[in-house]
Amino acid sequence: MNKLLDLVALIGAVALGTVEFIGELGLFALSGLSHIFRPPYYPRLIGKAFMEIGYFSLPVVALTALFTGMVLALQSYTGFSRFGAESAIASVVVLSVTRELGPVLAGLMVSGRAGAAMAAELGTMRVTDQIDALSTLSTEPMKYLVAPRLLAATIALPLLVLLADILGVLGGYLVATQKLGFASGAYLLATFTNLKTEDVVSGLIKAAVFGFIIALMGCFNGYRSKGGAQGVGTATTAAVVSASILILALDYILTQVLFVRVR
Amino acid sequence: MSQPKIRIRGLKKAFGSKVVLDGVDLDVTQGTAMIVIGGSGTGKSVLIKSILGLVTPDSGVIEIDGEDVLKAPPKRARELRAQIGMLFQNGALFDSLPVWENVAFGLLAQRRIRRAAARAKAVDVLAQVGLDATVADLSPAELSGGMQKRVGLARAIASEPAIMFFDEPTTGLDPIMGAVIDGLIVDCVKRLGSTSIAITHDMASAQRIGDNAAMLYQGRVSWTGPAAELMTSPDPVVDQFTHGRAEGPIKMALRK
Structure with missing residues (x-):
């Protein structure tokens, strides 16, 4: 009987903990959002966050997109040549990259780079009292630390994905023309005839959402971290893992919302 | 007597089931330096963090210039707290x-x-x-x-700032550097005419920078008096603490 009660208590505690966590995360997100729109503003910090999240992620995102486009062309050739559909490769590459792989892979890469850095930086600031020190110096930490990062990431990710789209298509083009023997003009024509504006735009919308999620999870986990070096490590891991999972889950939901009505 | 710069009444704070502050009363007169002593984990930091607004107490009154910061609207509370300068234990630069x-x-x-x-x-x-x-x-x-x-x-x-807090200003420094920092603190506080609260374990430092002292014990202020009397106080708790005796009324919890 006691064992049963323990089990019920455990389930209750987990449920309560989950609800509490979601509530805290929601309040944190709302607070961060509201501080984006209320003065004082910190343009220098937004610029700095933009450099860290966007500019310094350029090489990683560019290489990821290029190789993804290349392998996509190679793989779809292997598959499609079995039933004589090689002509579809250009469309497959451009649609996969713009709608799906560009935003998701860029999101995962930036989460590992910038999201982890945010969690580590804010976590260290938390455990060394720097966040408390901000409060004592007439500065709201949510406004000074969190709002600029949320804003910068939400703007930076779509720009990174736009670049990823271009390089992904370029990667596919290079493999198709140099290795698989496609004609340059025909490949490009096939690429653009099947591409609609909404393919690209929906990818960019996804990217903006992913950018917000990366910064939110990075800041939230860093901001709440406690317990010295170990706590900062835990926060960093949690930031990357939670952002990655949320990106993949939201990717499905957004795809459903953005594309299913097209039928 | 004129109104104290900082007046604390019945301040309580518990983290989960662990009661840290259990009804703290403390007055700090304008222009004086208050030393707060007490064992590790007795809530000295929680006390000043409550005044700073970094920790929200469960109940009690914290008045600055006669206004309760816990009841004041957020904007007014921020204004009142903006007159506090804080030196963190490890600098927190x-x-x-x-x-x-x-x-x-x-x-x-x-x-x-x-x-x-x-x-x-x-x-x-x-x-x-x-x-x-x-x-x-x-x-x-x-x-x-x-x-x-x-x-x-x-x-x-x-x-x-009109009010200054110092959290263990000499901890981690050699005795000479400790004395130098104490000297600077006294200089600054005097020059600005500030009211101050300092947390310390360092009795030499306490007597250099403090006018008055308060002993925090079991969540309450168990003793207050002039800082100069810290070492000679007959109060058994203060006596044990200031002289660092292992035996006495204070039983150190070695585990939380």
Whole structure:
């Protein structure tokens, strides 16, 4: 009987903990959002966050997109040549990259780079009292630390994905023309005839959402971290893992919302 | 008697089932320095964090200039707390900013100074804590512990606060550097005419910087008196603590 009660208590505690966590995360997100729109503003910090999240992620995102486009062309050739559909490769590459792989892979890469850095930086600031020190110096930490990062990431990710789209298509083009023997003009024509504006735009919308999620999870986990070096490590891991999972889950939901009505 | 600058009544705070503050009463008179002593984990930091608004107490009254900051509207509470300068135990300097920006941070945040003039002002304040202009452009990580404490002090006094808090100002410093920092604290507090609260375990330091002292024990203030009487007080709790005796009324919990 006691064992049963323990089990019920455990389930209750987990449920309560989950609800509490979601509530805290929601309040944190709302607070961060509201501080984006209320003065004082910190343009220098937004610029700095933009450099860290966007500019310094350029090489990683560019290489990821290029190789993804290349392998996509190679793989779809292997598959499609079995039933004589090689002509579809250009469309497959451009649609996969713009709608799906560009935003998701860029999101995962930036989460590992910038999201982890945010969690580590804010976590260290938390455990060394720097966040408390901000409060004592007439500065709201949510406004000074969190709002600029949320804003910068939400703007930076779509720009990174736009670049990823271009390089992904370029990667596919290079493999198709140099290795698989496609004609340059025909490949490009096939690429653009099947591409609609909404393919690209929906990818960019996804990217903006992913950018917000990366910064939110990075800041939230860093901001709440406690317990010295170990706590900062835990926060960093949690930031990357939670952002990655949320990106993949939201990717499905957004795809459903953005594309299913097209039928 | 005139109204105290800081008046605390019945302040309570518990973290889960662990009661840290259990009805603290404390008065700090305008222009005096209060020392708070007490064993590790007795809530000294929680006490000053409550006044600063970094911890929300469960109940009680915290008055600054006769106004209860816990009941005041958020904007007014921020204004009241803006007159407090704080020196954190490990400095808590912003490591992403150079020393001068750390020092001028509060002034810049309150828009009391333009960015162009901030560096000169910071150098000015650094001179008051015995640091010359060459450290202004260094990053906090390049400084020794004693110098970080000085920069932390400079940051706390830059906005000339009416109230100053010091959290273990001499912990982690050698005795000479401790005495130097104490001297600077006394200088700054006197010059600005500030009211101050300092937490310390260092009895020599307590007597150098304190006018009055309060012993925090079992979540309450168990003794108050002049700081000069700390070492001679007949109170058994104070006597055991100030003389560092292992035997006495205080039973140290070795495990939380």
